[in-house]
Amino acid sequence: xxxxxVGRLVSGIGGYPDPLPGTxxxxxxxxxxxxxxxxxxxFFGTFGIPVSPGEPVxxxxxxxxxxxxxxxxxxxxxxxxxVGGRGKAGGVKLAENxxxxxxxxxxxxxxxxxxxxxxxVWIEVASDIAEEYYASFTLDRSAKKxxxxxxxxxxxxxxxxxxxxxxxxxxxxxxxxDGLTEEAARDWVAxxxxxxxxxxxxxxxxTKLYTAYVDGDAxxxxxxxxxxxxxxxxxxxxxxxxxxxxxxxxxxxxxYEVTQVRDEREQAAHEAGLQYVGLEGSVxxxxxxxxxxxxxxxxxxxxxxxxxxxLDVGGGADAEKFVNALTIIDNDPRVKSIxxxxxxxxxxxxxxxxxxxxxxGQIDISAPIVIRLDGTNADQGRAILEPHLSxxxxxxxxxxxxxxxxxxxxx
Ligand SMILES: Nc1ncnc2c1ncn2[C@@H]1O[C@H](COP(=O)(O)OP(=O)(O)OP(=O)(O)O)[C@@H](O)[C@H]1O
Ligand SMILES: [Mg+2]
Numbered sequence: 532x533x534x535x536x537v538g539r540l541v542s543g544i545g546g547y548p549d550p551l552p553g554t555x556x557x558x559x560x561x562x563x564x565x566x567x568x569x570x571x572x573x574f575f576g577t578f579g580i581p582v583s584p585g586e587p588v589x590x591x592x593x594x595x596x597x598x599x600x601x602x603x604x605x606x607x608x609x610x611x612x613x614v615g616g617r618g619k620a621g622g623v624k625l626a627e628n629x630x631x632x633x634x635x636x637x638x639x640x641x642x643x644x645x646x647x648x649x650x651x652v653w654i655e656v657a658s659d660i661a662e663e664y665y666a667s668f669t670l671d672r673s674a675k676k677x678x679x680x681x682x683x684x685x686x687x688x689x690x691x692x693x694x695x696x697x698x699x700x701x702x703x704x705x706x707x708x709d710g711l712t713e714e715a716a717r718d719w720v721a722x723x724x725x726x727x728x729x730x731x732x733x734x735x736x737x738t739k740l741y742t743a744y745v746d747g748d749a750x751x752x753x754x755x756x757x758x759x760x761x762x763x764x765x766x767x768x769x770x771x772x773x774x775x776x777x778x779x780x781x782x783x784x785x786x787y788e789v790t791q792v793r794d795e796r797e798q799a800a801h802e803a804g805l806q807y808v809g810l811e812g813s814v815x816x817x818x819x820x821x822x823x824x825x826x827x828x829x830x831x832x833x834x835x836x837x838x839x840x841x842l843d844v845g846g847g848a849d850a851e852k853f854v855n856a857l858t859i860i861d862n863d864p865r866v867k868s869i870x871x872x873x874x875x876x877x878x879x880x881x882x883x884x885x886x887x888x889x890x891x892g893q894i895d896i897s898a899p900i901v902i903r904l905d906g907t908n909a910d911q912g913r914a915i916l917e918p919h920l921s922x923x924x925x926x927x928x929x930x931x932x933x934x935x936x937x938x939x940x941x942x
Contacts, residue, residue, distance in 0.1 A: 563750055563773045564787050567611040569653040571752075571770030578743035580736055581766045585655030587611065594636035595629060597654040604628060604657075608635040611651035612644050613792055615688065615771075620644040625657060647792065658766060662726055663756035665689050665700075666737060667771075668744040676704040677744070679711070679737065681723040685756040711741040725759070732765030733757070748778035796840065796863050803855040805842060812837025813941040815860035815869040815898065817853075819844050819878065827872045830930055836938030839865045848882040850889035861896045868940035869900045870933060873912075880904055880912030888919055899940045902926045903933035 572582040586597035610622030624635040642649045663686035671678040682700045684692045701723035720733045744752045753771040800807030818824035824843045904912045927933035
């Protein structure tokens, strides 16, 4: 259960699979922003990585017009969704002529791929493919290094390769201070046993991919398939890119923001600047600090309940933060009770208590609230809360007691 929750926190925000077991991430500051394939290709293009020419469209007529402008056949009609396995779901189709473009575009637009409805389609020039490979960079937190993965077995899900034939993945750990040297890139490519004809082009693309990953402030860059053409060129046929929006001040990412498909609750929380992840349980969670919020989820599970969300209000104690957090949680129909878990630190207990009381004076919350307040100046904080306690606002002395009470109320 807890593993699943962590899995959800780790990889579920944009619906992308975790790139590799052991490279998990928890939401800390900002949110990850998942790019559509075509945006990923534009992103790659700015770093000199060869991609296919194409056009993004949203209607069948635009698809036809785009194919006419590309003026070469076949073209590929590709669903743009933040989820893998599009091909298998009928979301990637080759079109030999304008009629087939029309047919495929009308079938793919509106298609439901694992719960993601296709609103955008990318029309691109088809490539001749000699071989399909896999390449990616992501962060290996436990190694404190960037992890590059390269495999001659591309075009299939890398999780499957990792499971069935792990030796087919050549890995490289890159120290962020040193960067990826050409020599290291060469050894890495040699270890992957690609067609020797692809080696030169692969070294070049992977070097650029590393630069795109670092300078582009990405958390993940993945090319699957990276192809070798019969003519010997190496080329990115797909692009999966996740950027870290902590770095958005350094970039112009507005276009990516527009195409984010977030859970309604996550969208509202994101706009309010809260660290929030929607879950499926019935106890709304507010805690100060990501670590405490994670432990709170854990304890709620331990006593037989399940959390409706992860929410870290962070430091500070202004009423506005609690107003936003409580409103988003209370608007969630799953929520039957709310557990506020505060450990006073630099922000002292009485400041937080004042913030909560002020917030509750401004809004009407329908779910019952259980507060646990501990840490610096907890006594003063509890004294401030005391006169406001009722059936709808209860306090419990420990985290475990509070969790039990919140779960009981939720049931
Ligand atoms: N431009 C293209 N020209 C020729 N074949 C293509 C082109 N784009 C995709 N294909 C073929 O379709 C397959 C699937 O494409 P792609 O990797 O983009 O989607 P997917 O793997 O099904 O979805 P996802 O990568 O989201 O899991 C590729 O492995 C390749 O064989
Ligand atoms: Mg792919």
